[in-house]
Amino acid sequence: MEQNAKRIKLDGNQVDTDKKNCSKSSYRIESILSDDLMKAVDVVNVYTLSITDRKRISKIMVEVNKLLPIPNLQHLKRIKKNEMIICPVKDVAKLIVESYSFFENVKHISPEIQSKNSVDEIVKSLLDMTRDSNNIKSVVIEFLRVKEFTNEMAEELSSNVGISAVPSIQPKLHWQHTIATEQWPCKFHLNKQLENLYNHNVFTENEKNFHTKIMDLISFISSNMNGKSVGVVVDPRNGHVVAVAGARIDLHPLMHCSMVLIDMVARSQNGGAWSELDSTADKSSDDLYNYNGIDKKMKELISQKFPIQFGAQKPSTTISKTPLQTNDLSSTDNLSKYGPYLCTGYDVYLTDEPCVMCAMALVHSRAKRIFFQNCSTKGALKTLTKLHTIKALNHHYEVYQIYSDTAV
Ligand SMILES: [Zn+2]
The missing domain is CATH 3.40.140.10 (Cytidine Deaminase, domain 2)
Structure with missing residues (x-):
């Protein structure tokens, strides 16, 4: 025995x-691994603020983290050089769908918003607004007011607002992380077993x-x-x-x-x-x-x-x-x-x-x-x-x- x-x-x-x-x-x-390991991480569009006065960064960060947490993007650093993530474009679209008063406040900005019903359709309309930065600013400032930012801070945050595509989830493989960090700095934990599986080296x-x-x-x-x-x-x-x-x-x-x-x-x-x-x-x-x-x-x-x-x-x-x-x-x-x-x-x-x-x-x-x-x-x-x-x-x-x- x-x-x-x-x-x-x-x-x-x-x-x-x-x-x-x-x-x-x-x-x-x-x-044979899941499809999400075989392609680059998907991206999601976010509103970003370009901060010209670097001395203001820490003050702005405190307010933004308090009033506008981004639980679905915890894998990302909030700041990349002088750019800061304000929120996903989808969050604004959701509020347009869910809040009648917010819809009333922004519907004049783009006629397309009035005729769209779904969150995805409104996201598309909001992305189309990149042609006119004043329209983006108008939507974001209304959104920030709903989120209880002071008028002064809302004005500051929406002053240099743009849209960036950032990794939607935390990358699992090293090569995915290399591509993702070029888009926006993000967290990554090396999983040796997964790397070996991907490289057919187990x-x-x-x-x-x-x-x-x-x-x-x-x-x-x-x-x-x-x-x-x-x-x-x-x-x-x-x-x-x-x-x-x-x-x-x-x-x-x-x-x-x-x-x-x-x-x-x-x-x-x-x-x-x-x-x-x-x-x-x-x-x-x-x-x-x-x-x-x-x-x-x-x-x-x-x-x-x-x-x-x-x-x-x-x-x-x-x-x-x-x-x-x-x-x-x-x-x-x-x-x-x-x-x-x-x-x-x-x-x-x-x-x-x-x-x-x-x-x-x-x-x-x-x-x-x-x-x-x-x-x-x-x-x-x-x-x-x-x-x-x-x-x-x-x-x-x-x-x-x-x-x-x-x-x-
Ligand atoms: Zn069979």
Whole structure:
């Protein structure tokens, strides 16, 4: 038992002791990140004041911070050289929509304001006013009076008012920050893991070798199944293959590769719903591992070429029966703590990008990471959408595409 525990710890780095036997295929692994990390930060238009008398800056700052806080722009410094942010243009537009008296006070400034109803339409009208600085000044001075600035201060703040485009949110990546600070100085916290994900630089050589070996393995299985969509689930702590499956839409239209794979994982936990699948499942088990997730013939086929270990670690007898009732994000810890539960802490390798149904089923199964090789026309992790980046979901797996250099 102790020997086994030691081995699991050592294998935590997914050391590939059988590298010599790997296929010679060359792969590169790219993380698939949310769209907001792939483009420069969006900008938002704000009214800015150009301060000519620098001695007045601190006095003006005190008043502006007190009467006109900008909670949505906390990532920005309020001052850039001699320019100060007064407020977002949208705040003024909102007040025009929400306050009848303010609307009455400014409607004469631009006829367009009178005919617009939505905040966005009024923002557009206010931006169009840049052609006439007197009109901007007239609107801003009325706004500042509503915000309880003294007439004198309102006059001063609106005297040299202009409009600037500033970063709407705090940048997450270094390159985004470089562009954003050229627009306006803003806060930034370097997140090394995110930088590495963006630069496709998250895995050690040993880890890369392991992932590409599994990709070779599923390509091998697929080529032995007439090019069928194939998937493998691996316990990343010890490198064991937990489940293997190919699509079975010949049996049922819902039996896509990932759906069957999830069912095979359930079998490794003595569950599973699709009895049609089975005939040669390896029902054997020992003290530590359950082998029900792998068809016996499949195991034989893989073993011919890949010296890899099989079997799902058995649940601890002392564990809680409902480990995932809390929304715990540390899935690997849960796997160690509670033992196998659905796909918690497991890595899923697929020949093909999963569809929406399969991608969502993998969310429900609490998979840790998804690796796929080929994009699919109905793919939900890159092609049609990036389901794993939807913040509202209560579980998020990482997604990587493994490109075979020979296939690109
Ligand atoms: Zn599917």
